[in-house]
Amino acid sequence: MTARPTVVVVDDSPELRAVVTARLQASGLFEVVGQGGDGGEAMMLAHAHQPTLMLLDASMPVLDGLECLPLVLAVSPETQVVMYTGFGARGLAERARQLGAVDFVEKSVPLDVLVDRLRALVATSAPRVGREARALRVASEQDDVAVRDQQLLDEHLERYREVFDQAAIGMATMTLNGSIVRANPALVHLVGLPAEELVGLDYGVLTRQHGDLLDQALARITTSEADSVVFDHPIEARHHTGTARVTLTPIRDSGGEPLYIFAQVQDVTTELALRRSEDVFRLLVSAVEDYAIFMLDVAGNVASWNPGAEHIKGYRADEIVGRHFRVFYPEEDQLVGHPEHNLELALREGVHTEEGWRVRRDGSRFWARVAITAVYDDTGLHRGYAKVTRDQTEQREYEEQLRVALEQQSHLLAVTAHELRTPAAVIAGAVGMLRDGDRDEEGLGVGLDQEQRAQVLEALSSSAQRLQRLLSDLGTASDVQSEELELEPEQVSLRHALRSSADRVMAAHGSERIRVQVGSDVELVVDPARLGQAVDNLLENAVRHGRPPIALRGERTADGVRIEVSDAGHGLEPELVDRVFDRFVHAGATAGTGLGLYVVREIARLHGGEAAYVADGTDGRPAFVIDLPVGAPEH
Structure with a gap:
C-alpha cells in the first residue's frame, strides 16, 4: 500500500481535533500522525514528523497560528500549512498566505469540503491511496530467466507475495546479476516506470549512473556471507527527485549459496531532509x-x-x-x-x-x-x-500606559463636559432673560432695570472667560504634546503682567480680592500672552480650590524673577506633590481637567524657567511658584 499523506492537526479545542482527525482517518486518504493544542506543540510536531500537511488554528494560547507559522516552516520546509480558523476576516487570510500558508479554511465549512480541499492540495505530489493504489499489482515473470532459477524463486516468493505487494516501501526480487524479476507497486511509483518496463531491467539503470554501487553490493553478496548490503543512489522520476536507499538481502539455499536477491528500496529524501531540517532547527534556535x-x-x-x-x-x-x-x-x-x-x-x-x-x-x-x-x-x-x-515587559508596560491613557482620556472628556456645562447653562439663561425680560405675561414691556442687566452681562462675561480659559488650556496642551507651541517674546513689566492677571481673575469672580505685591519692578523678556495664561491658571486654582486671602507676589532673584501665588488653604495632599504638574493629574473627580498646572509648567520651561510647589512660601503658606530668567528664552 502506498503511503498516505501525513497530517498534523493543531487546535486548542480537543473536541474539534478529535472530530477532524476521525474524519480524515475515515476518508482513507490521509494518516493523522500527531495532534497539538498550541503553537509550541505545532513547532515540535512539525520537527518530529515532517508531515505532508498541517491544519493550524489561527487563534491559540501562548503562540497563535500566525506567530508560529514561520517557525513551523523553518523546521519543516516541505510541510503545507493550511490555516484552519473560526475567523473569516479577509486581512487574516492574506496575512496567513504572506507568512507561508498554502490555504485558508474556515471552520464553518463541512468536513467533507475540508477533506476535498486537502486532497486537492496534495493531488499533484501525493501517492495514490485507497482501492486504486491497492489495485496496482505487478505479476509478470521474466521469460529469459532459467527455469531452474524461476522455480526456486517461485518457492520463496509465494511466502512473501502478500506483504510484498502491499508494502509501503519499494520491493523487488532480482537475479544474482541484478536483473529485476518482480517489482511491487510502491517501487513502480517510486521510480516512475510502468511495471512491464521494470521486469527484466538491470537495476543499475535506475541508479542514475551509479551502477558501480550495485555491482559492488552484488559482489559482496556472491563472494561472502554478508547478510545484507546497503547503498544510496539518486532517483529522478516524473513526479519526484530525491535519494533512494537500497537494502539487498540474499535468499540462500540450505548450503548457504545465494539463489536470488531480495531488494528493499526506500525513499530517504524526507529522512535526509529531516536531518538537514534538524540542522536548520538548531541554527534557528541559535539565531x-x-x-x-x-x-x-x-x-x-x-x-x-x-x-x-x-x-x-x-x-x-x-x-x-x-x-x-x-x-x-x-x-x-x-x-x-x-x-x-x-x-x-x-x-x-x-x-x-x-x-x-x-x-x-x-x-x-x-x-x-x-x-x-x-x-x-x-x-x-x-x-x-x-x-x-x-x-513581555515592554508589551506589559505599553498595555499599562494604554490603560492609563484611556483613563486620562475618559477623565478629560468627563471633566471637560462638566466644565462646559456651567458656563453653557449661564449663557443660555442669560440669553433667555435678555430675550424675554422685556415682556410680561400679556406681552407688555416691563424691562430689566439697570442693575439686573449689569448682573446678566457680568454672568455672560464671566462664563465666556471661563470657556476661553478652558479652550486655551486644551489648545496649549495639544500644542505642547505635538511640540508646536511657539513663543512671541517681548519686553514686559513684571508689575504690569501680574496686575493684569489679578484684574482678569477678579473680574471673572466678582467678590474675590487678590493682593498683588511687587518689591521693585523688573523688565523681562517673555511672551505676555503665555505668561498671563500661566499666572491666570495659578490664580484660578487658588480662587476655586483654596481659601482667601490670595496673594500674588513678584520679586527679583539672583537668577531672574520669581512669581508666587499663595492662599490660606491647607495645600496639596502629600501623594500629589511629586505629580501635580503632570498631565491629567488631578485631586479628584471634580478637581478640573488636570491640564492647568501642566500648562503652567510647560510655559515656564519654554521660557527657560521652571514651575514648582513649595510647602512653605514667603509668608509661611503653601504656594505655587514660577521661576523665569530676565532675558529672552533660548531655543
Whole structure:
C-alpha cells in the first residue's frame, strides 16, 4: 500500500481535533500522525514528523497560528500549512498566505469540503491511496530467466507475495546479476516506470549512473556471507527527485549459496531532509534572540541553552546548564514550589503556559510569557521538557500606559463636559432673560432695570472667560504634546503682567480680592500672552480650590524673577506633590481637567524657567511658584 499523506492537526479545542482527525482517518486518504493544542506543540510536531500537511488554528494560547507559522516552516520546509480558523476576516487570510500558508479554511465549512480541499492540495505530489493504489499489482515473470532459477524463486516468493505487494516501501526480487524479476507497486511509483518496463531491467539503470554501487553490493553478496548490503543512489522520476536507499538481502539455499536477491528500496529524501531540517532547527534556535528556547531534563535541570536565553536571562551556557530552572523564578515563587508545580502541570497536561515575573542573572525582574512542553521519545518515554520564554515587559508596560491613557482620556472628556456645562447653562439663561425680560405675561414691556442687566452681562462675561480659559488650556496642551507651541517674546513689566492677571481673575469672580505685591519692578523678556495664561491658571486654582486671602507676589532673584501665588488653604495632599504638574493629574473627580498646572509648567520651561510647589512660601503658606530668567528664552 502506498503511503498516505501525513497530517498534523493543531487546535486548542480537543473536541474539534478529535472530530477532524476521525474524519480524515475515515476518508482513507490521509494518516493523522500527531495532534497539538498550541503553537509550541505545532513547532515540535512539525520537527518530529515532517508531515505532508498541517491544519493550524489561527487563534491559540501562548503562540497563535500566525506567530508560529514561520517557525513551523523553518523546521519543516516541505510541510503545507493550511490555516484552519473560526475567523473569516479577509486581512487574516492574506496575512496567513504572506507568512507561508498554502490555504485558508474556515471552520464553518463541512468536513467533507475540508477533506476535498486537502486532497486537492496534495493531488499533484501525493501517492495514490485507497482501492486504486491497492489495485496496482505487478505479476509478470521474466521469460529469459532459467527455469531452474524461476522455480526456486517461485518457492520463496509465494511466502512473501502478500506483504510484498502491499508494502509501503519499494520491493523487488532480482537475479544474482541484478536483473529485476518482480517489482511491487510502491517501487513502480517510486521510480516512475510502468511495471512491464521494470521486469527484466538491470537495476543499475535506475541508479542514475551509479551502477558501480550495485555491482559492488552484488559482489559482496556472491563472494561472502554478508547478510545484507546497503547503498544510496539518486532517483529522478516524473513526479519526484530525491535519494533512494537500497537494502539487498540474499535468499540462500540450505548450503548457504545465494539463489536470488531480495531488494528493499526506500525513499530517504524526507529522512535526509529531516536531518538537514534538524540542522536548520538548531541554527534557528541559535539565531533567535527574542525567545529563550532551551531544554530541561526530567528533574528540571537546564540541559541546553540558546542565545535568546542568554540575551533574556543573562546567563552564559556554561553558567546555567546543569542547574535547576527554579533560579529563574522570584524567591517567593521558589518557596511555595511554583517551578516544580509548573513541571507537574506540563507533564499532566502536555503543555503548561502562564505569564508572570521572572528573574535575570543580575537579579532584575521581567514579565515573561512562558510555555513548558513535556517531551517524549519515539517509545513514549518521558525525556524532559522544552521551555520557551519571551520577555513581555515592554508589551506589559505599553498595555499599562494604554490603560492609563484611556483613563486620562475618559477623565478629560468627563471633566471637560462638566466644565462646559456651567458656563453653557449661564449663557443660555442669560440669553433667555435678555430675550424675554422685556415682556410680561400679556406681552407688555416691563424691562430689566439697570442693575439686573449689569448682573446678566457680568454672568455672560464671566462664563465666556471661563470657556476661553478652558479652550486655551486644551489648545496649549495639544500644542505642547505635538511640540508646536511657539513663543512671541517681548519686553514686559513684571508689575504690569501680574496686575493684569489679578484684574482678569477678579473680574471673572466678582467678590474675590487678590493682593498683588511687587518689591521693585523688573523688565523681562517673555511672551505676555503665555505668561498671563500661566499666572491666570495659578490664580484660578487658588480662587476655586483654596481659601482667601490670595496673594500674588513678584520679586527679583539672583537668577531672574520669581512669581508666587499663595492662599490660606491647607495645600496639596502629600501623594500629589511629586505629580501635580503632570498631565491629567488631578485631586479628584471634580478637581478640573488636570491640564492647568501642566500648562503652567510647560510655559515656564519654554521660557527657560521652571514651575514648582513649595510647602512653605514667603509668608509661611503653601504656594505655587514660577521661576523665569530676565532675558529672552533660548531655543
